[in-house]
Amino acid sequence: MRGVNAKVESMMSGEEAAYQENADRGCALFHALQEKSAHGIYDDAFLAALVDYRALFPASENFDIFYAQYALAHDSVTVALEAAERAYEKKRCSYEVWKLLIECYKRLGDKRKLLMIEGVASRVYRVPVDVPMERAELQDALALLSLAMGLPNLAPYVLGRARLGAGGVEAPPGVFLGEFLPSFAEPADGWRYWSGVFVDRGKLHAKAMLLERLKETAEFPLAEDDSFVFDILRARELRGSFVIEPAEFAAASDAAAKVPEIVVPLAGTVPKQKVVFQSRSVGKDSATLGKWVTSFFRLNERTEIASDAPFILGKPIRLGHSPKRKKLVLHILIDALCWPEMKRRDFEPMPNLMRFFSKGVIFNNHYSVAEYTFPSLATIETGVYAHRSQVFNPTCMAELSPQYVTLAEQMAHLGYYCVNTMGDATGVYPQVTRGYERLLIVHGDAGLAYQGAERTVQTMRAFSACDPFIFLHLMDAHPGSAADFQLPFAAQVGLPLAERLAGAAEGVASVNLPHVPIYTEAVLEHMRSIDRSLGAVFDYIEANYAEDEYIVQVYSDHGVSVFSDDLDYIGENQTGAAWLLRGAGVPQLGLVEELTSALDIYPATASLAGFAAPAHLDGNLPKALGGRARDHVISNSIFPGQTYKLCIRTAEHEFRLESREAVDEDGGVDLREPKMQIFSRTDMSQEVEDAALLAHFLAIARAHTASFDTRGEVWKEKRALRKSWYGLSE
Numbered sequence: 001m002r003g004v005n006a007k008v009e010s011m012m013s014g015e016e017a018a019y020q021e022n023a024d025r026g027c028a029l030f031h032a033l034q035e036k037s038a039h040g041i042y043d044d045a046f047l048a049a050l051v052d053y054r055a056l057f058p059a060s061e062n063f064d065i066f067y068a069q070y071a072l073a074h075d076s077v078t079v080a081l082e083a084a085e086r087a088y089e090k091k092r093c094s095y096e097v098w099k100l101l102i103e104c105y106k107r108l109g110d111k112r113k114l115l116m117i118e119g120v121a122s123r124v125y126r127v128p129v130d131v132p133m134e135r136a137e138l139q140d141a142l143a144l145l146s147l148a149m150g151l152p153n154l155a156p157y158v159l160g161r162a163r164l165g166a167g168g169v170e171a172p173p174g175v176f177l178g179e180f181l182p183s184f185a186e187p188a189d190g191w192r193y194w195s196g197v198f199v200d201r202g203k204l205h206a207k208a209m210l211l212e213r214l215k216e217t218a219e220f221p222l223a224e225d226d227s228f229v230f231d232i233l234r235a236r237e238l239r240g241s242f243v244i245e246p247a248e249f250a251a252a253s254d255a256a257a258k259v260p261e262i263v264v265p266l267a268g269t270v271p272k273q274k275v276v277f278q279s280r281s282v283g284k285d286s287a288t289l290g291k292w293v294t295s296f297f298r299l300n301e302r303t304e305i306a307s308d309a310p311f312i313l314g315k316p317i318r319l320g321h322s323p324k325r326k327k328l329v330l331h332i333l334i335d336a337l338c339w340p341e342m343k344r345r346d347f348e349p350m351p352n353l354m355r356f357f358s359k360g361v362i363f364n365n366h367y368s369v370a371e372y373t374f375p376s377l378a379t380i381e382t383g384v385y386a387h388r389s390q391v392f393n394p395t396c397m398a399e400l401s402p403q404y405v406t407l408a409e410q411m412a413h414l415g416y417y418c419v420n421t422m423g424d425a426t427g428v429y430p431q432v433t434r435g436y437e438r439l440l441i442v443h444g445d446a447g448l449a450y451q452g453a454e455r456t457v458q459t460m461r462a463f464s465a466c467d468p469f470i471f472l473h474l475m476d477a478h479p480g481s482a483a484d485f486q487l488p489f490a491a492q493v494g495l496p497l498a499e500r501l502a503g504a505a506e507g508v509a510s511v512n513l514p515h516v517p518i519y520t521e522a523v524l525e526h527m528r529s530i531d532r533s534l535g536a537v538f539d540y541i542e543a544n545y546a547e548d549e550y551i552v553q554v555y556s557d558h559g560v561s562v563f564s565d566d567l568d569y570i571g572e573n574q575t576g577a578a579w580l581l582r583g584a585g586v587p588q589l590g591l592v593e594e595l596t597s598a599l600d601i602y603p604a605t606a607s608l609a610g611f612a613a614p615a616h617l618d619g620n621l622p623k624a625l626g627g628r629a630r631d632h633v634i635s636n637s638i639f640p641g642q643t644y645k646l647c648i649r650t651a652e653h654e655f656r657l658e659s660r661e662a663v664d665e666d667g668g669v670d671l672r673e674p675k676m677q678i679f680s681r682t683d684m685s686q687e688v689e690d691a692a693l694l695a696h697f698l699a700i701a702r703a704h705t706a707s708f709d710t711r712g713e714v715w716k717e718k719r720a721l722r723k724s725w726y727g728l729s730e
Helices: 014-038 044-056 061-073 077-090 095-108 111-125 135-148 206-214 219-223 339-344 351-357 373-382 407-413 449-462 489-493 497-501 517-544 598-609 691-705 716-720
Strands: 163-165 168-170 192-197 230-244 262-268 273-279 283-289 294-299 303-314 328-334 361-367 417-423 438-441 468-474 550-555 579-583 590-597 633-637 643-649 653-662 675-680 683-687
Touching: 014 044, 014 061, 014 691, 044 061, 061 077, 061 095, 077 095, 095 111, 095 716, 111 135, 135 163, 192 206, 192 303, 230 262, 230 294, 262 273, 262 283, 283 294, 294 303, 328 517, 339 361, 351 361, 351 517, 351 550, 351 579, 373 407, 373 598, 407 417, 407 468, 407 598, 417 449, 449 468, 449 517, 489 517, 497 517, 517 550, 550 598, 579 598, 590 598, 590 633, 633 691, 643 691, 653 691, 675 691
Parallel strands: 328 468, 328 550, 361 590, 417 438, 417 468
Antiparallel strands: 163 168, 192 230, 230 303, 230 438, 262 294, 262 303, 273 283, 273 303, 361 579, 550 579, 633 643, 643 653, 653 675, 675 683
């Protein structure tokens, strides 16, 4: 048996002893299979060893990888592909899986999927892309390659916009604008996301005229200019004329309605584009569309719409209320709202928030699952841990599996009009935000709360004749380096020079920003600003909706580092988050000390909105909402290139675990010899020494990490690609 640390060895009994024994047996089988595979020996002994391995670890992707290798060696390509695709569901950023998929797609002639996987592998490991492209499909192929070779959290920007140049394919930084976003899996209903520019109440044509000149320059995408809001719309392109019948978009429950009504979003593709409407009531009349700008038109009869140039038709929005829906469901994500700091300040920074939700439930012991937005948003929108959704690696493009139905998809199935009135790009390319008909995307620090609040009220007013599900993602309180972002001038002016200058180093990630006055004051100022803006939203809701006509939830995806000297990714400040609810079905309990997780937002929404929560959820319906209280919550950091960190919190204790090696690109990490500690939550300065308690927590940790614990099973070729992470020699 491989040596284990003293703390683990002292409790080697029961489950842990079985784990260590299975890890040793699994490693021996893994290396035997690897040795046979390296020499091309795919015989009966290989299959027997593989069967033994699967008996030990039935959920491991390694069984599928080895089986795919065996099938390919025997020219059973379709069988190999089935195994490789099963492995891909489990590990979307795995070099070994990509190699198998590439080989299968080559043999089967699937150029589209081959381009996808080679593009991703090229971005992560500099694997060459070698896919023949037909001229007729060239533009679509280059767009798909641009997506695959990019980062998943940049929409509609891409790291490299692939195009043909004098020397072949070039890929300078670029943006998808005035065109459809590429995706790995095309939507079955034909309504694809189209990327335009948002104009609120300004000039209809000015932004497109400017952006048309800027979008082809490499500097524009690199700047990620804050002043532009991108309008991502589910749409189709039309040419010539099109007849639309409102009744075609009416639900079966609306059949008895005398006059079905819809709202039609339209956008132009050329400046000052004329679009002609022809119907019984208006005869023949026209309107002007802005280039790449969405405008809305309300129809209640058969209407022909025509234009000389191609135009964009957004998916029509059905008007009408249903007694099965609420008139408003509003989710507000306050990015990086640190709830522990709110408690320390007795909730003073956000009085409007506390006043409104005092008539609902305020979970005062709530935690995020991850320390930053990319995996946290996916956790909230899917109700599953990041290692299951596979949305955790911000450097590797992958899309959320269709097996996970997002919150917006669930609400759309109920007939809600789903719109994101302000958000960042985190969920667009990975399909975490699929289900929204419209997403208004901002980059950087200019998507300020007062803008999102006004846009949300305008959406409530505009679509009061239907039942909207609105998602408002506010990023003001998310800290950024003072060398890169303009901080609130109230924070700047209020500090003496020495405190104003401290902590201004460039290139510091938000999770690593220090505990210095300029950042603490900036975040607090942003919290107050958010609260003032949300006060207007809450006032509008209370004035226009009865208590049983709406559901409002406010939550945060993680906390911040700037309120503590300890840069602890899974600590109280980084993972202590907010969750507040009010409205139909929500009891008026005020502050509740029940332990809750970001995973629980999904089942809570299911219970309140009336859809069936999927059986695969990791979330729990809280006791305060009619479910059962949690025993514990888990927060963890799965960041490739850094050690894996896990925290399990109960009402009394906090268990910490950390790996001794870095997390691999696919999320795998060896956890046979973890560092472990237990603390009392009332006194984090003293470690608790209790072997039985340690064994209890370690059993929970083993169950949680089973799918990505490598137990020392290393794919040598893959590991060699990351020498610096593992201290390997060149």
